[in-house]
Each structure stands twice: as structure tokens, then as C-alpha cells.
Amino acid sequence: MAPNVKEMALKEMTKSRKMNIGTVVVEFDTPGIGHILKSAGAEFVLVDMEYSGFSYNSLKRLLCYLQAADLPSIVRVPTSRFDHINRALDVGADGIMASPGTADECHAIVDAMKYAPHGSRNLAVGVALDRYAPQPVVKKMRAANGAIPFFALIESAEAVENIEAIAAVKGVDCLWPGPNDLAYSLGVPGDFKSATYRQAERKVVAAGLKHSKSLARIAGDARTAGNLYKQGYDILVYSGDVWLLQKAMHTGIEGLRAKCRGARRQAA
Amino acid sequence: MTLKQMTRTRKLNIGTNLVEFDTPGIGQLLKAAGMEFAMVDQEYSGFGYESLKRILRYLQTADVAAIVRVPTLRPDHIARALDLGAEGIICSPVTADDCRAVVGAMKYAPEGHRGLNTGVAHDRYTDGPVVEKIRAANRLTTFFALIESPEAVENVEEMASIKGVDALWPGINDLAYSLGVPGEFNHPKVKRAHDRVAAAAHKYGKSAARTAFDVKSGVALYKQGFDILAYSGDVWVFKRAMKEGADAIRAKCKAPKAR
Numbered sequence: 001m002a003p004n005v006k007e008m009a010l011k012e013m014t015k016s017r018k019m020n021i022g023t024v025v026v027e028f029d030t031p032g033i034g035h036i037l038k039s040a041g042a043e044f045v046l047v048d049m050e051y052s053g054f055s056y057n058s059l060k061r062l063l064c065y066l067q068a069a070d071l072p073s074i075v076r077v078p079t080s081r082f083d084h085i086n087r088a089l090d091v092g093a094d095g096i097m098a099s100p101g102t103a104d105e106c107h108a109i110v111d112a113m114k115y116a117p118h119g120s121r122n123l124a125v126g127v128a129l130d131r132y133a134p135q136p137v138v139k140k141m142r143a144a145n146g147a148i149p150f151f152a153l154i155e156s157a158e159a160v161e162n163i164e165a166i167a168a169v170k171g172v173d174c175l176w177p178g179p180n181d182l183a184y185s186l187g188v189p190g191d192f193k194s195a196t197y198r199q200a201e202r203k204v205v206a207a208g209l210k211h212s213k214s215l216a217r218i219a220g221d222a223r224t225a226g227n228l229y230k231q232g233y234d235i236l237v238y239s240g241d242v243w244l245l246q247k248a249m250h251t252g253i254e255g256l257r258a259k260c261r262g263a264r265r266q267a268a
Numbered sequence: 269m270t271l272k273q274m275t276r277t278r279k280l281n282i283g284t285n286l287v288e289f290d291t292p293g294i295g296q297l298l299k300a301a302g303m304e305f306a307m308v309d310q311e312y313s314g315f316g317y318e319s320l321k322r323i324l325r326y327l328q329t330a331d332v333a334a335i336v337r338v339p340t341l342r343p344d345h346i347a348r349a350l351d352l353g354a355e356g357i358i359c360s361p362v363t364a365d366d367c368r369a370v371v372g373a374m375k376y377a378p379e380g381h382r383g384l385n386t387g388v389a390h391d392r393y394t395d396g397p398v399v400e401k402i403r404a405a406n407r408l409t410t411f412f413a414l415i416e417s418p419e420a421v422e423n424v425e426e427m428a429s430i431k432g433v434d435a436l437w438p439g440i441n442d443l444a445y446s447l448g449v450p451g452e453f454n455h456p457k458v459k460r461a462h463d464r465v466a467a468a469a470h471k472y473g474k475s476a477a478r479t480a481f482d483v484k485s486g487v488a489l490y491k492q493g494f495d496i497l498a499y500s501g502d503v504w505v506f507k508r509a510m511k512e513g514a515d516a517i518r519a520k521c522k523a524p525k526a527r
Contacts (some may be wrong), residue, residue, distance in 0.1 A: 031325040035392040061322070064292040068328035069392070126300075128293050131330070133300035 010044060010072040014149045014173040017234050021043060022153055024240035025217065026052040033241075034069030046097065046237055048076045049088070055234045062092040062257075074151055080105060085112040086121060091150065092128045097176065103165035106152060109183075110171030112166035112232070115141035118171075135155055137214035149173035151216060155181035158202045167211035174214035174235060177204045205231055263265065271305060271333045271356040271410040272323070272422065275434040275475035276493050283332075285479060285501030290323055291359030294502075299361035307358060307479075307498050309337040310349070317348055321389065324353040341366060343373035346349035347382055348452040350374065350509060352411060353389045358437060361420045364426040367411075374409050376402040381463055410434045416442035421461045428472035435475035435496060438465040441487055 013020040022044035023037060037045055045066055047059060054062070059075065066073050075093035077084040085096055096113055100106045111119040124132040125143070150171055154160060155178035167175060179192055182201070188194040208215040209232050216235035219225035222242075225236050239247070274281040284298065288440035298306055308315065308323055316325070320336065327334045335356035336349040347359055357374055358488075361367045372380040386401055387393055410504040411432055413425055416439030427433055440453050440462065449455040453462075470493055477496035480486030486497050500508075 031321045032389050032393055033323070035389070035394075039392060039394040060292045064295070064329050065325050068325040131300060132293055134294070206325040263463070 007070055008043065008072075009147065010074065010115065010146050010171065011149050011173070013044065017214075018235075019229060020235045021242070022046060022088050022235070022237050024076075024237050026054075026240050026242060027243045029054065031065055031068075033062065034071050035065040038064075038069035038071050042071060042238075044072045044074060044094075044235075046074045046076060047093075048240075049078045049084075052075050054078055056087055056091060059088065059093075063092040063128075063167075072166045074149075077155070078108050080112075082108075082112040082120075084111065088114065089144075090129050091126055092131075093148075095149045095151060095173075097151040097153055099155050099159070099181075101156050101158040102162050103169055106150075106166055106169040106172055109152075110150060110169065111150060113148060114145045114171065118145050124183060129153060151176050153178045154204050156185040157182075157200070158185075160203055163204055163207040164210075165215055167207040172213060174216050175208040176216040176235075177201050179218070184190065205233075208232065269302065270353070271331070272408060272434065274305065275410055275446060275477075276497055277341075278475075280490055281496045283307060283335075283496070283498050284339070284505065285309055285498050286323065287315075287501055287503060288321045289502045289506075290315065292326055292346075294323065295327040295330035295332050298327075298332050303332055303499075304354075305335060305498075307335040307337055308354075309501075310339045310345075311337050312397040314499060317352060320349065320354075321352045326524060329355070335410075337414075341370055343369070346370065350382065350405075351385065351388060351390050355408060356410040356412055356434075358414050360416050360420065360439065360442075361427060362415040362417060363423050364430060366458060367427045367430045367433055370413075373410040374411055375406045375432065379406055403443065414436045414439045415465045417446045418461065421464055423470040424465050425471070428468040428474050433474060434471040435477045436465050437477040439460045440478065451511075463492075469493070 002015065008016065015259055020043050022042050024046040025033060026048045047054065047062055049059065063073055069180050072094040075088040076097040079089050080098045088096060098109050100109060111117060112121060115121045115206065125137060126132055129139055151174045152172045153176045154163065159166065166172060174252040183189055183191055183197045186196050186200055188196050191197060204251060205215060214235055215233040217228055217233050218237040219228055220239055225238065228236060281304050283303050285307045286294065287309045294402060306327055308320060310320065312446050324334050333355050335358050336354035337358045338345040340348050341359050341361060342488060357370070359370060361370055374380060374382060376382045376384060387395065390405065391401055407477055412435045413427055413433050414437045415421060424436065428436060443461055444450055444452055444455065444458045447457045447461060449457060452458060466476050474492045475496055478489055478499040480489055481500055486499060
């Protein structure tokens with residue numbers, strides 16, 4: 001049976017301190033993707049534009065596929081540029097993920113995400129972002145400013161250095177260590193067990209807890225996820241579309257091969 | 269509301285035809301405009317199954333129910349549309365046997381012989397007991413019989429009596445065409461045939477549905493007992509609104525302008 005998945009807005013997820021599980025989509029721009037992930041129990045989906053090659057056309061379709069299943073979306077924008085953030089929001093992203101290095105960069109991202117007076121996001125009316133249903137403009141601006149969370153991806157030595165200031169920024173809803181890039185930036189690529197890496201991630205977690213921000217991270221397997229949850233992480237991205245397919249296919253094929261060895265009856 | 273419910277309420281349900289706009293926002297656009305269903309046309313539009321698969325998701329984003337006008341009565345056309353998540357099927361049977369064949373293609377056993385595949389688009393990729401899914405799908409899928417030839421009108425009462433026929437839908441364009449008076453919707457021959465379809469629907473407790481090309485004819489149809497109305501279609505609504513605006517601006521901008 002499909003698990004009984006709660007439906008919660010993204011902003012609530014960053015406030016609840018309960019476990020919220022999603023995955024990342026880097027490849028499968030296909031109509032069923034929302035329903036497939038929903039029926040597997042995902043509560044949100046991170047759509048990656050940094051590494052995937054997804055354009056805004058694909059993003060617009062993908063966000064509809066997710067909406068078809070009532071799955072909230074976080075969009076990893078390719079850069080922190082104003083236009084990248086605005087365009088993702090205007091086609092209907094429910095949350096933004098970007099990687100600031102300093103508190104000032106956080107302020108700039110928040111500025112791009114929020115309508116005046118809290119920011120300088122462009123105001124479009126009656127398009128994808130409000131589901132083509134024009135509403136009183138002021139009401140809409142207020143609702144959007146309150147509803148769209150910012151996930152600060154921490155993936156550089158500089159960001160770790162500034163983590164206290166980053167965590168203190170009001171518009172930052174969640175701290176999200178990016179292990180791969182962070183280890184790389186710290187000079188210990190791929191070595192997540194090194195003291196350097198572990199210390200850096202601990203610093204991020206401590207800052208999140210201290211400033212009452214949600215903590216999020218990718219978890220490649222259930223055991224890692226369990227540990228992360230105990231440390232205080234509340235938003236976990238379990239693997240990603242291509243890796244899940246690859247792993248499940250591999251497990252199945254290896255299983256078949258293992259059972260299909262040895263002699264068998266031959267046709268006469 | 270599901271299409272099946274719409275065919276049972278006898279209250280007014282309004283939708284439109286989609287023949288062109290295969291675009292992510294289409295479901296939310298229609299919803300924001302107050303539409304309760306969309307009839308996705310595959311007969312004239314050129315929409316393939318891949319377009320259909322996308323469009324059905326776009327409609328789901330806004331809970332707009334989808335009727336698919338399949339290109340023919342062929343069981344594979346019907347089954348493929350349903351498997352991609354169509355809730356309703358519209359096609360044009362001529363006889364009661366045609367209707368039975370359509371119902372057979374639409375329903376899983378024992379009511380029909382639709383091919384069984386689960387965990388795909390039509391059940392939104394969910395797990396679950398197959399028997400329950402079969403029952404739910406057989407309840408959900410809704411058949412709109414499009415009546416668009418004199419032969420079909422001759423058989424309309426018998427078609428209306430068939431259990432799996434949920435609604436009768438006079439196809440006024442083709443009906444006038446096949447009666448030899450193309451475009452003459454007010455011709456007595458056309459009116460007679462049209463009204464006979466409406467009467468058959470009422471007699472057998474079936475919903476009466478139709479495309480209404482404008483507000484006036486829509487209201488007249490409602491008064492005649494039609495409860496499911498497709499108001500025009502994406503391209504025509506768009507073109508009309510554009511033309512009205514452009515014409516009005518041109519009309520007001522004729523006077524010599526100040527230099």
C-alpha cells in the first residue's frame with residue numbers, strides 16, 4: 001500500500017521539526033514523476049537546475065507534474081542571480097535553494113525572493129506563480145513572502161566560516177550542508193569521515209540548532225538518514241531519481257543473475 | 269467532482285474543448301476561468317498520446333476532469349487514453365452494438381475486457397489491491413456517446429438504454445453535415461435530430477451534453493435540459509478575445525492623432 005503521506009506546505013516543513021522526506025530530480029522530466037514519487041511516500045521534491053541541464057521550459061512542466069500530485073517543490077537554481085531566482089519562482093517553485101557564502105549573499109537572495117517591502121522580486125500577475133488566478137495584488141505579495149522558504153546550501157569553506165551570520169539572517173529558513181562540494185572546498189574531496197569535514201558539518205548543525213533553523217541534507221541510505229535525524233536534521237532528501245533507478249535495477253539484475261547460474265534443462 | 273458525478277447531478281457543469289494548447293498552465297488557466305472539465309480532442313487536433321499524457325497531468329494540477337475524444341472507436345484508442353489517466357471517453361457509436369463494444373473496451377472484467385496494467389498513470393502509480401482498483405476504475409470511467417449521424421439518431425433510444433452509456437452528446441457540426449445541411453444548425457432536419465437525442469437522454473435518465481458555441485445557445489441548451497456544456501474551445505475563445513480587443517482598439521484609434 002502507498003504510505004499515508006501527510007500534505008504539508010514547504011514552509012511548515014521548515015518549522016515543524018518533524019521528519020520530512022523527499023528526493024532530488026535531476027533527470028526524469030516525465031509526466032508521471034509527481035505521482036510516482038508521491039505514491040512512493042515522498043513529501044517534497046528538490047528539482048536540480050545546477051547539474052541536470054533542466055531549462056526553465058522543463059522546470060515549468062516538471063512543476064506541473066509535481067503539482068498534479070500535490071508535491072511541494074524546492075528548486076536548486078543554477079546560480080544565486082536575481083533572474084535565476086525570479087524565473088524559478090515565476091514558473092511556480094514553492095521554495096528556493098541556493099548556495100550563499102556570506103550573510104550579504106543571503107540578503108541578496110532573500111531580496112530576490114521577496115516582494116516589496118521585504119525585497120525587490122518582480123511582480124507578475126495571472127501567470128504560473130499564482131496558478132493563473134489573479135488575486136488582490138497586496139494579498140498575493142504578502143502570502144508569497146510568507147510562504148516561500150529559502151534553503152541555504154552550505155558548500156564552501158567560506159560559508160562554514162560565516163555560518164553564524166548566515167544562520168542569523170531572517171529570511172534563511174533552513175541550512176543545508178552539501179557534503180560533496182563542501183568536502184571538495186575544504187580540500188578533502190569525498191572524505192566525509194575526515195576531521196576537517198566532520199568539524200565543518202558539526203558547525204553548520206550547531207548554527208542551525210542555535211538559530212532555530214531547519215536542517216536539511218541529502219542521505220544516500222537509511223542508516224545515514226537515521227544518524228542525521230538524531231543529530232537534528234529534519235528535512236532529508238533520500239538519494240535521487242537516477243541513482244534510485246540505478247541502484248534498484250542493479251539489485252534486481254544481480255539477484256536474477258545469482259539465481260540463474262548453473263546447469264538447466266535443455267530443449268530436446 | 270468526477271465526471272461520473274457530473275453526469276448524475278442534473279446541475280449545470282461547464283467545461284471547454286482543447287484542440288491546441290498543450291502547455292503546462294492549461295489546467296490552472298481553465299480552473300481559474302471556472303471550468304469544471306475539459307474535453308481533450310484527439311480526432312481533429314493531432315494530439316498524440318505523449319501530448320495527451322502531459323495534458324492530463326496539467327489538468328490534474330487544477331482538478332479539472334478530463335474527457336478524451338478518442339480518434340476512433342477502436343479498443344486500443346480507448347484503452348490507451350484511459351491508461352494515461354482519462355476519466356471520460358467520448359466517441360461516436362452508430363448502433364447499440366457499437367456502444368456495447370465501447371463499454372467493453374472501457375471496463376475491466378467482468379463488465380468488459382479492458383487490458384489490466386496497474387501502478388501506471390491511470391492509478392497515479394499507486395500500489396494496492398488489484399480487485400479494488402478494477403472496481404474503482406469501472407465506477408469512475410464515464411462514457412459520452414457522441415451522436416453525429418442520421419444512423420446514430422435512428423438508434424439513439426436503444427443506445428441511451430445501455431447501462432454503460434452515461435451521457436448523450438449531439439455533435440451538431442457533423443450532424444448537420446451528415447444530414448446534408450452543413451452549418452445549418454437551425455434547419456428543421458437538424459433540430460429534429462438534435463431534439464430527439466436530448467429526448468432520448470431524458471427518457472433514459474442520462475445526462476445530455478453539448479458544445480455551446482456562445483452564451484446565448486448555452487443558455488438555450490440548459491433550458492432544454494442539457495446539463496454538461498463545453499463552452500467553445502481553446503483556440504476559438506482565444507481568437508475571439510484577441511479579435512475583440514484588436515478590433516475595439518482599431519475602432520477607437522481611427523481619428524487623426526495629435527502630432
